[in-house]
Amino acid sequence: MSEDKKLSRRTALKSIGGAAVAGVSLSLASGTALAAGWESVETPIDQDVNDVEYAATGAYAAADGGIILERTTEGWQTVLDGGPTGNGNSLNGAAVTDDGDRFWVVGNSGAIGEYDVQTGSLNDYSAPNDVTNNFNAVAVTGQAGEANVYIAGDSGKIYYSFDNGETFDQVTPGSGSEINGIDFFDDRSGHAIDGNQVVFETDDGSTYDPIGLQDANVNLYGVDSDAFDNLWVSGGGGMIFNYDGKGWTPTDTGDADLVDVEVESGRGLTVGGGGVVFGYDGTEWTQQQTPTGANLAAVVLGATDIAVGASGVILEK
Template sequence: MSLTRRALLSRVGTAAVGIGGLSATTDTVAAGHGHGYKHVPTDTGTTLFDVVGTREGPFAVGLEGTMLRRGYEQYHSVTDGFPFDGNTHLYGIDVTDDGRRVWVAGDDGTLAEYDVVTGEFFCHEIVDDDRAFVDVGATGTAGEGTVYVVDGRGHVFYTFDYGGSWKTTMLGHGVPPVALDRFGMRGGLVLDIDGCVYRTVDGKKWEQFTIEELDRYVFDIAGGRYRGGVVGEDGLVICRDREGIDWHVLGDTDLLGVDYRQTDWFGAVVGFEGTLFEFDEEWERFDLATDLPLFGIYVGEYLVAVGDDGTVFEKW
């Protein structure tokens, strides 16, 4: 059974050797500056791992085949386990560029798409074993785009004809991948837990980049061809742009999720103990009314964070 991104989080200790020369930046911003975060009820107590925005509002996925969508006053389940087995955990979610089709991935080779308008599910069987898919990314419009799926064994599965045919490639040196992001029409990023980043612009050739002097585990990646960020243990954030790489330590709490809005590179990160930071030229911390871990963050038309015990926070 392959390790998944979320299983890796539970296995990693909180102790790590510090990076010399880095200072902690933990400025706290509560509800102020004209905005803050509100807790939104859900109809589940299961852990939520990932979240995305669609043309019909945010969707989130988590344990036991749970997928939620935003309703008028709360998030409510659209799956109730179906079409997924109740023991099938869902780890990754993404949406086509037109906001119409949501793709989800998880345990036992689970890969499916959901039409947010009609409510139809479409299941894809691309492996014949019980491997866990760690994350998924989709580009282009529904029915025509590119889809990437990464498993915990270092394989990337991809389709350029929206599931008509699938191919696979092997990345790296046996270290489990933990996250995937996509950009453009065929661009993709994959991160492994030791900090190796793989990048493609055409879906066929993958370049490998090593984060030098990294001495702690990393958990998530977000960005594009030339800009992006990685988060990890002990408040670590690594940001990259055309000018180089910047290292930040935002407190001492493990950071588990990151996302950027690629139109203006406004970003946010989340982690244990309800930790949430925003980035808009500088990092600002928001105090949320929870000490539960937050695993996933979406930054776009909406800004939504999800985590343990069905927890959802939205920016207002």
């Protein structure tokens, strides 16, 4: 997550453009937040942890200082310090190949790395085409060594490689505003969101069409792309948006900015400012109690759900 994603106060949702809008579905638990079993676990760092994913050998997280963490039977441990180039550039986004054998990371100053979770080796693909902009997020499809790689940049460009990072092309899907998030559900099919509150769709990995939310009037931070008719976006002011291929359904959860969202098999989680977590049961979003007030940056679903955030905070449930 880039420095541009500092949390801000909510502004009113006035209208949503680009597609038909279903009625707002507000479903908060009354009274105090419901306990959901979240626990804070010990970590070896105090730097911000910016993304987390499950790979073939377990969970991995990307952090400031170029740090990669691994969740082991003995707790979270540092497996890389300094990033792909060794310069300590912050790692803002992460993704894994379909087989889970490679953990890709991107970050500041053009940092791009491919970490082999089986061997512990790292390939450095930083500064593609001499680009050293900050990279915010990455999506990866395909198998290890044969991956398609999509990188969201501060410059408003998406950098994409169909040969496992050996060569990169680039496209500007919108007006040039920073691309805050990107996620793919098939080899070359997925979605991206930018700083102008626009959601883009692609079916070839290289050309993008806007599908709405230009007038949402809140920043868009998180995207979970599961199909052309199953898309989730989280944003400022507690907003969650669901797209069914025909229209958008917004849900207003309150004031906290929600910077990441993941929904899978009828359940989901979204996280954000002040340690806020909302859980989805297939019907409604309900706030869950957490043991931290730190800003949370990312979440991943699994046998153990994991959320990560500021100052080395990692929560597990």
